[in-house]
Amino acid sequence: MTNTTRQVIFAKRPRGWVSDDCFEIRDVAIPELADGDVLVRNIYMSVDPYMRGRMNDAKSYAAGFELGKVMQCGAIGEVVKSRNDKIPEGTVVTGMLNWETYTLVKGGDGLMPVDPKAAPLPYYISVLGMPGFTAWYGLLKIGEPKAGETVYVSAASGAVGQVVGQIAKIRGATVIGSAGSDDKCAYVTEKCGYDACFNYKTVDSYAKALHEHCPKGIDVYFENVGGKMLDAVLTVLNQHSRIALCGLISQYNLTEPEGIKYVQSLLINKVRLQGFIISDHYDLFPEFVNDVAGWLKSGQMTYRLSVAEGIDNAPGAFIGMLKGENFGKQVVKLGDDPYAA
Amino acid sequence: MTNTTRQVIFAKRPRGWVSDDCFEIRDVAIPELADGDVLVRNIYMSVDPYMRGRMNDAKSYAAGFELGKVMQCGAIGEVVKSRNDKIPEGTVVTGMLNWETYTLVKGGDGLMPVDPKAAPLPYYISVLGMPGFTAWYGLLKIGEPKAGETVYVSAASGAVGQVVGQIAKIRGATVIGSAGSDDKCAYVTEKCGYDACFNYKTVDSYAKALHEHCPKGIDVYFENVGGKMLDAVLTVLNQHSRIALCGLISQYNLTEPEGIKYVQSLLINKVRLQGFIISDHYDLFPEFVNDVAGWLKSGQMTYRLSVAEGIDNAPGAFIGMLKGENFGKQVVKLGDDPYAA
Numbered sequence: 001m002t003n004t005t006r007q008v009i010f011a012k013r014p015r016g017w018v019s020d021d022c023f024e025i026r027d028v029a030i031p032e033l034a035d036g037d038v039l040v041r042n043i044y045m046s047v048d049p050y051m052r053g054r055m056n057d058a059k060s061y062a063a064g065f066e067l068g069k070v071m072q073c074g075a076i077g078e079v080v081k082s083r084n085d086k087i088p089e090g091t092v093v094t095g096m097l098n099w100e101t102y103t104l105v106k107g108g109d110g111l112m113p114v115d116p117k118a119a120p121l122p123y124y125i126s127v128l129g130m131p132g133f134t135a136w137y138g139l140l141k142i143g144e145p146k147a148g149e150t151v152y153v154s155a156a157s158g159a160v161g162q163v164v165g166q167i168a169k170i171r172g173a174t175v176i177g178s179a180g181s182d183d184k185c186a187y188v189t190e191k192c193g194y195d196a197c198f199n200y201k202t203v204d205s206y207a208k209a210l211h212e213h214c215p216k217g218i219d220v221y222f223e224n225v226g227g228k229m230l231d232a233v234l235t236v237l238n239q240h241s242r243i244a245l246c247g248l249i250s251q252y253n254l255t256e257p258e259g260i261k262y263v264q265s266l267l268i269n270k271v272r273l274q275g276f277i278i279s280d281h282y283d284l285f286p287e288f289v290n291d292v293a294g295w296l297k298s299g300q301m302t303y304r305l306s307v308a309e310g311i312d313n314a315p316g317a318f319i320g321m322l323k324g325e326n327f328g329k330q331v332v333k334l335g336d337d338p339y340a341a
Numbered sequence: 342m343t344n345t346t347r348q349v350i351f352a353k354r355p356r357g358w359v360s361d362d363c364f365e366i367r368d369v370a371i372p373e374l375a376d377g378d379v380l381v382r383n384i385y386m387s388v389d390p391y392m393r394g395r396m397n398d399a400k401s402y403a404a405g406f407e408l409g410k411v412m413q414c415g416a417i418g419e420v421v422k423s424r425n426d427k428i429p430e431g432t433v434v435t436g437m438l439n440w441e442t443y444t445l446v447k448g449g450d451g452l453m454p455v456d457p458k459a460a461p462l463p464y465y466i467s468v469l470g471m472p473g474f475t476a477w478y479g480l481l482k483i484g485e486p487k488a489g490e491t492v493y494v495s496a497a498s499g500a501v502g503q504v505v506g507q508i509a510k511i512r513g514a515t516v517i518g519s520a521g522s523d524d525k526c527a528y529v530t531e532k533c534g535y536d537a538c539f540n541y542k543t544v545d546s547y548a549k550a551l552h553e554h555c556p557k558g559i560d561v562y563f564e565n566v567g568g569k570m571l572d573a574v575l576t577v578l579n580q581h582s583r584i585a586l587c588g589l590i591s592q593y594n595l596t597e598p599e600g601i602k603y604v605q606s607l608l609i610n611k612v613r614l615q616g617f618i619i620s621d622h623y624d625l626f627p628e629f630v631n632d633v634a635g636w637l638k639s640g641q642m643t644y645r646l647s648v649a650e651g652i653d654n655a656p657g658a659f660i661g662m663l664k665g666e667n668f669g670k671q672v673v674k675l676g677d678d679p680y681a682a
Contacts, residue, residue: 053609226604226605230604231600245607245608246608247608248604248605248608251604251605256602257602257603257604257605258602259572259600259601259602259603259604260600260601260604261597261598261599261600262598262600263567263571263589263592263598263600263601264567264589264592264598266586266614266616267586267587267588267589267616267618268394268616269616270615270616270617270618270621271614271615271616272613272614272615272616273607273612273613273614273615274611274612274613274614275607275608275609275610275611275612275613276611277608277611280611
């Protein structure tokens with residue numbers, strides 16, 4: 001076993017789009033373990049849109065990344081050294097770890113053991129982890145779709161969107177999506193059961209596309225992108241509709257936000273809009289896992305991953321995800337996965 | 342008794358600001374009563390911001406006014422002719438009536454008898470009517486202020502705002518308002534118990550004024566105005582804050598809405614924003630009346646009216662209210678009030 005961990009350091013704050021020079025890669029010695037500590041060999045790490053907010057100096061809903069320090073992320077790995085009786089060597093764990101090959105976790109704090117044979121390892125940081133939980137909570141606890149209602153999901157093939165649409169279908173809704181390529185649209189309609197999906201990059205007008213695909217209007221909007229898309233949705237909302245405000249990825253790399261014009265729709269249509277961050281709701285995590293693990297097992301739900309290889313490619317995978325170049329949930333494979341099929 | 346009613350007719354759709362020529366005044370014969378009908382002599386009528394939306398061709402949350410027809414409004418009056426045993430002559434009633442001196446009500450439908458000695462008659466179409474109910478519902482059922490939280494109310498001295506602030510004080514909140522003159526600000530701080538109020542017409546910046554007056558941030562925003570004010574509020578919101586979206590009066594007379602830029606605040610601060618229209622919630626009217634009539638009786642609540650005289654002045658009172666020229670809830674006195682002190 002190596003004595004070093006290869007890390008991605010937060011080197012420079014982006015202004016607008018994130019670029020390669022925001023990151024530096026370095027090898028550092030792995031410190032000695034004290035009593036209670038464990039060393040995790042990270043196998044997969046997650047790159048997520050919310051991380052862009054953490055790179056800003058301004059407050060976001062997650063604490064900011066510190067310049068000069070290693071970046072953080074959700075990850076899954078195996079314990080390769082342990083001075084903690086509760087987390088012996090060989091345990092597979094998930095938690096908030098780092099963009100690096102090995103992470104020393106003080107006291108083993110925040111690690112959650114998982115069964116590596118119950119699901120592919122990347123699922124624990126995606127469909128059965130934070131992004132899946134975000135989809136489940138936002139749709140069911142904020143959107144509250146009823147059978148026969150119309151649910152619209154932007155970023156429909158993304159880490160969160162593909163789960164949202166499938167749950168909405170299970171609940172009997174009509175589900176319309178949008179995504180950034182014809183292939184992504186084909187995936188959500190053919191594999192995820194979406195009733196329709198349009199390529200937002202090739203339509204003349206978002207509002208026109210929404211009116212065409214949602215002839216009965218929109219009852220639930222699961223918002224992942226913001227900006228012009230939100231403004232278009234406001235023109236198609238039904239009375240008493242709900243907006244689960246999950247993300248605004250179209251805005252994160254702008255130096256000035258686009259904003260929205262049709263605020264009056266929120267009044268006239270008596271809309272409920274709720275911003276949320278999933279970390280407030282972990283009391284419901286067991287209920288979520290029970291639902292989604294069940295749907296995956298029964299074949300009612302599928303999930304698509306986009307896997308980059310190696311820690312050196314983590315910055316590129318992150319930047320590509322912000323630009324929509326990933327197809328499915330973006331993760332980075334950091335080392336050998338002994339449980340892979 | 343006269344055989345004619347003097348009416349305000351909706352003569353022309355406004356584009357932008359409402360002008361006098363949107364209205365015509367005419368005298369028409371009062372029709373004969375059929376079985377079940379009653380004739381109401383209107384004593385006070387209400388002019389309200391939502392009426393501006395009803396003058397547009399586009400859909401609003403209330404049905405549009407019809408060109409060439411008499412305008413509608415909340416009003417209070419006395420029954421002067423009746424062919425309805427349940428509503429005898431002399432009964433004082435409120436309901437959705439017309440901008441006119443006498444209204445024939447088919448079958449007596451929708452009329453609610455009130456006790457003319459329990460409160461001044463204009464109160465039944467203001468603090469004890471739709472505007473007061475709007476304030477009570479929006480603040481308590483959407484805003485849900487807790488003791489010690491900061492509540493901010495725009496249009497603080499208006500029909501709704503003055504009630505919102507007083508209820509928020511009763512609930513133990515810190516209450517900050519804004520209004521369009523120093524006199525209005527003095528009224529809400531000296532008479533309604535607001536902790537502070539700023540004149541939005543004379544401050545350098547809404548956001549700066551809000552930061553100064555709300556040093557602990559805003560937990561509940563009771564939104565009456567929209568546009569730039571909403572955008573400024575978004576920069577001062579606390580985590581898990583609530584916006585009761587009641588009105589957007591700054592936007593109603595614009596040909597293009599201003600919109601808002603800082604949508605991201607709704608996400609980062611996990612804000613709940615709820616648009617509402619009080620007509621959806623009349624099941625709670627008895628609870629509202631019980632609360633507010635009690636507070637008025639005990640002296641915990643006061644209410645300021647602005648009374649215009651005569652049906653011919655109704656259009657001017659309405660236009661003035663849209664421009665903020667009223668000071669307190671604008672009503673129009675249409676005839677003799679036998680119960681006036």
